[in-house]
Amino acid sequence: MRVSFRINGDLVAVDVEPRLHLGDCLRDVLSLTGTHLGCEHGACGACTVIVDGAAVRACLMLTVQVEGASVITVEGLLSDEALSPLQTAFRKHHALQCGFCTPGMLTTAHALLTEEPDADVDRIRSALSGNLCRCTGYIPIVEAVLEARAAYRKANKP
């Protein structure tokens, strides 16, 4: 089936089987391998991408469901190669080790702070509760997201 959508701002059209989930489409068809597949049943959150502003599991969504939508992946969080304030905060706070869960953490946090730049620590922990990390523990990740709030507040100012 032919499916057209925006990926990180660019219009694309792909020809895929109806059964192909969005994660496999991003990785295998569009070669955007930043989105990682850890469990393929919605449990780990590594494959989280942003579809029309909402953080969703790419492994639980079929490619055909994003017809006409706008999809943002971890590759789309960069602007001109520079790390975003959120990515910079992750690096500063040692919020990653093996790096496999990191794209899902970043997309989940980006979707949250875009909507709620004043999210408190409980809200941040709640939003990240669907993303598993096996290396760092979650404290540095939460600290990084807390620090990144300032940049999102600034960006949201009219």
Added chain:
Amino acid sequence: MIGTNRYIGSPVERIEDLRFLRGRGQFVGDLKRETMLHAAILRSPVAHGLVATIDSTAALAKTGVRAVITAKDIGAVPRIPLRLLPLPGTERFLQPVIAADRVRYVGEPVAIVLADSPALAEDGAGVIALDIEQLPPVPDRHASGRREILLFEEAGTNAAMIFTGVKGDANAAFREADCVRRERFAVQRYTALPMEPRGLLADWDAAQGRMTVLGAAKVPFFNRDTLAAMLGLSPAQVDLIENDVGGGFGARGEFYPEDFLIPFAARHVGRPVRWLEDRREHLTAMNHAREADCEVEIACRSDGTILGLRGEVFVDLGAYVRTNGLIAPRTLAQCLTGPYRVQNVQMTSTALLTNKTPSGTYRAPGRYEGSFFCERLIELAALDLGIDSAEMRRKNLIGAADMPYRLPRLEPPGASMKCCTGSWRRPSNRSASVRRPTGVSNV
């Protein structure tokens, strides 16, 4: 000449963070080769059985399925050698890289399907007609010990290894004790769950006679030599390349059946082959760990001084002895006394085969189980004695004067071990007046 150390005590930015944060990691699933085929592995759906037939006709008839490989295509099926503790007798229980005529756990590889996409390979695996004549399984270590059903009839036993740890005269210590406490404990089976499931990409260069395998995650030199021997190549013809790895925890990166099957498949069909484990597969295929129970007893004086520890530990090892499978049973025999001064020890640790996924090391193998058994026993003894359990622990800690402290003698292989003196000075540039919490570490 070493100058002032700039790194200890200061945060160091990691170079790999930049690619991870940009979504440009190079995990094995991110790697591709032109003309690459995708592998799916058909695994045994039953715990114990005899393989009657494997009919690949329907799979090979599917569009996009390029090959199906079974034990027959491999010929003499290699067995995976032990990397650690390759003791005499263990050769009877090593895992063949693929089941030829008998399956011993759910998840044991039976066939490999190669196709143009992972989905097509799974489609192919789904239509292979696999006929297995089921045998009664050995579900736990109790059934294993009864020997009514044997996993390897020719061995005459399900006990893969029996270790003993002996020091002093435990029976004499128990006769002289004021207080004896005996208890049974158990730790359930569980395993490592790295965020990234395993994966391999094998590329055979026929012209150069060279095998390149991406996706190595641990001990690449031992595994390179093992793979080379199995493929009839020299180690110099084989490269194992460790790219980014999404967690290991001791379990990932050991030599597993797939570490032979995927390179073999690539050479067999003359095309690169990639296999990415899915999570369900991971839970049945990668090493399990921890399952052990015990009946142990502690002998103490009325003031809480530990005189002796003795008992039996039973480890449910699963269906085969894998590369490092004997580490936990060994450690349970020798190190169950943890950081405590115990002069009289008599421990037996039996590794028993069952029809479950084989076990291996996972974060502090044997130490975790042994610490629970020992610490719980101390807690109960302190309760019996009416003394503070923390004080009882403090009284029995191995001190500087006990060093080098001698651990129980281990059989097999017949080895003594001493703890090093472990004398570390307080860093001189830190104020001695700062109060810090005190802890005890057992490493």
